[in-house]
Amino acid sequence: MPHIPPFAKADLGAEVIQFSPTSSSSGVKITNVRPVASYSWIEAPIPTIAVPGSPNIWTDERIRRVPADSGFYIINQNSYRMGPNASPLAPLFAAVDELGEYDYASLDVVTDRNNLRQLLRWIAGTVDPEGFRIDIESSGKTCILTRRLEKNSEVIREFRGFGHEYEKAATTPAPGCENATGHHRIISMNIADLKVLQRFEVDACAVTSVREDWPQSISGIQIYRTTSPRLVPQSSLIELMTRASHKLLNWSEVYPQLYLSQTPHLYLAKHRKGVFMDVEKIPIDGEEMEPYMREVEQRIGKLRDVLVHILKAVREDIGTLFSLVCENGRLALCRREKESGMSVGKDILQKFSVKQDEE
Template structure:
């Protein structure tokens, strides 16, 4: 699956290998960014644990999703849709160029909390959603950072240092991803991933102007209740009946009332400058249709320490691997998360997945001991993970519009319609 079959595997003639792009190392993360507005360290969190045991990830539910829409004002389409895999063999694409997103939500939201779209999307599909039932609310990217810290640096390419801001509302820890910069110009460090995705997928009906798709799921991870956001590359194409196509054709993605919206529910009011446009049908693409796309040179091995946990933590059903020789692509390899090809990688990841569960338990305990209203920050620096006190009112504050959602004591409200495309159970 992961070996090059031209000639003898792993014994290529280096003189015949094409010159690969010159990938320069990222500069180290600025200490001033890591420690900005921090007051004093609280404790260092241990990363070494006792003998590992398998961790159960269960009760996976699709909660909501949204697509960013290119517009003058930050705008999301809910539930939106990922790009749809076209299932055509693309043989050649150009190098990526221009500005690419590192943290899409922060890039769009500016000084507002990058988690605001998560709450807006959930509220658009659920009435009185019980956020307070969760132990952790965060991004998959944050959990992947923790895993890298647990594994430790393997070479000079591993960027280990990071910062995660934490707010405790009642008993729920909200972990906010922080990046030193939210976009970057690929310049000479270009690959083919973005162009390949563009060539092999098509925009879903009603989301032609979208620039990225995000999904919110919930599950229990070793007893910890998580509400998790992640990006989605693509989805498989499913049959949609004529009624759904008719409704979708009238979905409004224009800015401030430029078309007919669905009659099912009026568009929610803007949240601190974030516009929400409802799309039809009101269905969340099922987990079983989700695709992660990876492009790799035929001369480079896949990094399964990175790839398997990425799929596992978001329960993405498929991995599509597109190998190329300087932009000339072979037919895609399609691998299922629960398939036989993944069993060895799942076994290898058991120890770090277990350590992640223990680390999350330690984080919850330490933050809860500080109490609600005491903002904290996790900083990983030189392989050491430390919890710090943070000055009140600093960072991208959540605001009362988010914090008030945790004080509702009501039963769960209505659910989005499941008419049309097959949908996962909505939590």
């Protein structure tokens, strides 16, 4: 039976509680979605982001052939760019603070979309056999979830499809973001009564216009301020996917990804042995998507329930470091040794215990 990789058990202390998905839950919609900030990673010797930056722009040109994906590939931009000794969440807070004051103290959870997707897989019983780990630190009433991976980059040597190369061919950098290597967006949203600040990567957008303005440095991250518009409209966001024409899309996996970030458009590029056909443009709120929407809303209800249990356990011991560890479908909250992991730091943690207007 597969076991979780050794890195996922490093620095762990006593188990606090084991979780089980609720047997039934009423469906829950994601509501009150509000764009908060965004940024694009810029290739540079030190961590550098453009704020608010922009995703690449969809060109709407017919792409016939692209090479197969190969060579060096970054799996997790934020961890890779920030290095082993800094929090991958640091650029999230740098981007939010750059665009204005924000009431962090009102939040229940700060997280990457990937963490919520992992929990939804666990709820559905489809979690990867190797499991996952999510580190947790807390301040005020807020739990801050950090995505943990065994590796943040890899070299692709065998055939993995055409997704990365197709994205490069079908999009073009926005003005002012010519050296960007990836774009991230931060939204606030409600999962029932829980307020969540969520970060996710964006593949492309329909239209945008930005220009580079001035550089400065915040929290060890160099920031290039871009203007006009402040943020790319949520309605213009696009998720790009490629598939062989004979393979069906696994909507039970794909739809939760789109729904969590409220990405309105999926552009599906199908190919026959590497020759691409016309792109299928699928709105996530289309009539044919309703069965998948109902399914994911049932799982979102169970996600809300497990988040409540996690919050309750962590809030009983505010300031203690924890990790969520899933192994062979078993999800448990464990204490974590002090000084382990990659803390966001005291300056950021203080934002959650004091309202911005009281600082």
